[in-house]
Amino acid sequence: MGSMKTLKVALLGCGNVGAQVARILIDDAEVLAARTGARLQLTGIAVRDVAAKRTVDLPAELFTTEAEPLIKDADIVIELLGGLEPARTLIRSAIDNGAAVVTGNKALLAADGQDLYARADEAGVELSFEAAVAGAIPLLRPIRESLAGDRITKVMGIVNGTTNYILDQMDSTGAQFADALAAAQELGYAEADPTADVEGHDAAAKGAILAELAFHTPFDLANVQCQGISSITADDIAAAKDAGYVIKLLSIAERLRGLDGREGVAVRVHPTLLPRQHPLAAVHGAFNAVFVEAENAGEMMFYGQGAGGAPTASAVLGDVVSAGRRMVGGGPGRTETATVQLPAVGLDSVKTSYYIGLDVADQPGVLSQIAGVFAEHGVSIETMRQTIHAEDPHDTANDGGQVTAELRFVTHRASEASLAATVEAVRGLDIVNAVISVLRVEGI
Numbered sequence: 464m465g466s467m468k469t470l471k472v473a474l475l476g477c478g479n480v481g482a483q484v485a486r487i488l489i490d491d492a493e494v495l496a497a498r499t500g501a502r503l504q505l506t507g508i509a510v511r512d513v514a515a516k517r518t519v520d521l522p523a524e525l526f527t528t529e530a531e532p533l534i535k536d537a538d539i540v541i542e543l544l545g546g547l548e549p550a551r552t553l554i555r556s557a558i559d560n561g562a563a564v565v566t567g568n569k570a571l572l573a574a575d576g577q578d579l580y581a582r583a584d585e586a587g588v589e590l591s592f593e594a595a596v597a598g599a600i601p602l603l604r605p606i607r608e609s610l611a612g613d614r615i616t617k618v619m620g621i622v623n624g625t626t627n628y629i630l631d632q633m634d635s636t637g638a639q640f641a642d643a644l645a646a647a648q649e650l651g652y653a654e655a656d657p658t659a660d661v662e663g664h665d666a667a668a669k670g671a672i673l674a675e676l677a678f679h680t681p682f683d684l685a686n687v688q689c690q691g692i693s694s695i696t697a698d699d700i701a702a703a704k705d706a707g708y709v710i711k712l713l714s715i716a717e718r719l720r721g722l723d724g725r726e727g728v729a730v731r732v733h734p735t736l737l738p739r740q741h742p743l744a745a746v747h748g749a750f751n752a753v754f755v756e757a758e759n760a761g762e763m764m765f766y767g768q769g770a771g772g773a774p775t776a777s778a779v780l781g782d783v784v785s786a787g788r789r790m791v792g793g794g795p796g797r798t799e800t801a802t803v804q805l806p807a808v809g810l811d812s813v814k815t816s817y818y819i820g821l822d823v824a825d826q827p828g829v830l831s832q833i834a835g836v837f838a839e840h841g842v843s844i845e846t847m848r849q850t851i852h853a854e855d856p857h858d859t860a861n862d863g864g865q866v867t868a869e870l871r872f873v874t875h876r877a878s879e880a881s882l883a884a885t886v887e888a889v890r891g892l893d894i895v896n897a898v899i900s901v902l903r904v905e906g907i
């Protein structure tokens with residue numbers, strides 16, 4: 464390997480993922496060189512504070528607060544700072560300098576991916592980001608390369624490790640939301656600001672990226688319908704469990720016809736009830752799993768660790784070796800992915816099932832009144848369960864222990880508009896004390 468070419472690698476950021484990437488570049492240098500056909504020399508790590516304590520012991524001389532000089536000298540730039548700026552400016556600078564770029568920054572790619580892909584394409588450099596979606600799981604490369612000859616129709620799954628960890632802890636150990644979130648942060652799964660995880664923004668960014676790659680179209684992040692898990696209570700989880708379901712935060716990107724008959728793309732993120740025997744129900748902790756449906760391939764499932772320093776670093780290194788191989792073997796690789804322009808389709812064109820939990824008066828005729836409202840809106844009921852409460856747990860009026868019932872309906876698939884109208888009409892009935900929860904259901 465004496466005459467082997469050396470590729471200079473600049474690392475931006477040394478947090479949960481960056482520190483693991485540096486460790487692997489140093490510890491596995493020989494193996495990586497053999498696989499790449501060139502030595503991957505880590506020339507420096509740009510950080511905010513060179514003296515800060517790291518999760519991994521790394522040579523002090525690698526650290527610098529000056530990112531630009533590192534970038535100017537690099538063949539491959541790895542961006543693991545997170546956030547929009549200065550990541551965007553530094554990635555543009557790397558592309559302008561002819562370096563290949565590897566990033567895990569889904570927030571930036573969802574906001575600005577099309578511009579960056581176009582810049583990389585024009586400069587003839589590779590921009591790869593396997594780490595940005597579903598952490599360690601090889602998902603983007605299979606979509607971009609292995610499935611390039613097929614037509615993908617739907618990508619659906621658990622793409623946020625933090626929220627899956629929280630929901631799983633609440634479901635399996637009865638943990639409190641705040642404690643489970645703190646543990647996910649401690650384990651290195653959460654974003655710097657965990658609101659991005661909890662409110663579904665991280666899953667929304669990943670959904671938009673998946674839609675762009677799967678359907679070969681630009682997709683504006685603002686068109687993702689997004690609801691996070693902050694409103695999910697321990698009661699919701701217990702009620703779902705009791706009824707044979709588990710609650711998961713799903714990201715769903717699908718190709719479908721809008722109300723105007725034109726083909727388009729809908730992307731949504733929301734807490735979803737899944738039957739406990741559904742494959743996605745068995746995805747625990749910070750693991751992710753994604754179903755991809757394609758016209759010819761049919762259904763595929765990708766499963767693995769979706770967050771955490773070392774797993775995510777694995778995806779980063781895969782991209783680095785791949786970029787290095789192309790530099791040695793010639794050819795920039797193809798980074799531009801959009802070949803068509805598909806419109807965003809609103810949620811009103813999406814058909815889904817609802818789980819509706821109601822607190823109602825326990826008196827004759829209640830069920831038929833509610834069933835009548837469902838029928839009026841063309842929504843048919845798949846299952847109904849009833850629990851009688853001697854005293855109403857949702858009653859704050861303290862009116863002397865009126866006997867109430869809790870009704871839990873799961874509907875067949877219907878349009879979002881009919882379902883929303885049904886819930887509103889049911890809410891307006893005198894015999895309904897409260898709509899306790901409304902959640903979408905998949906996998907039935």
Ligand SMILES: NC(=O)c1ccc[n+]([C@@H]2O[C@H](COP(=O)([O-])OP(=O)(O)OC[C@H]3O[C@@H](n4cnc5c(N)ncnc54)[C@H](O)[C@@H]3O)[C@@H](O)[C@H]2O)c1
Pocket residue numbers: 475476477478479480481509510511542543544545546548549567568569570594595596598651652653654655769770771772775
């Ligand atoms: N942690 C994960 O499981 C995971 C998984 C997939 C993708 N990602 C993505 O990878 C990236 C890094 O994630 P992380 O978990 O390592 O984050 P982190 O917050 O642990 O690390 C980021 C580091 O960058 C540093 N930094 C931020 N701005 C800087 C600047 N201007 N100059 C120098 N240093 C700066 C921070 O001080 C921090 O040390 C993010 O884009 C994140 O979304 C993370």
Ligand SMILES: N[C@@H](CCO)C(=O)O
Pocket residue numbers: 594595596597598622623624625626652653654660665769770771
């Ligand atoms: N915060 C993200 C990191 C992986 O992208 C998550 O929890 O999934």
Ligand code: NA
Pocket residue numbers: 593594595596597598599600601602603778
């Ligand atoms: Na991945």
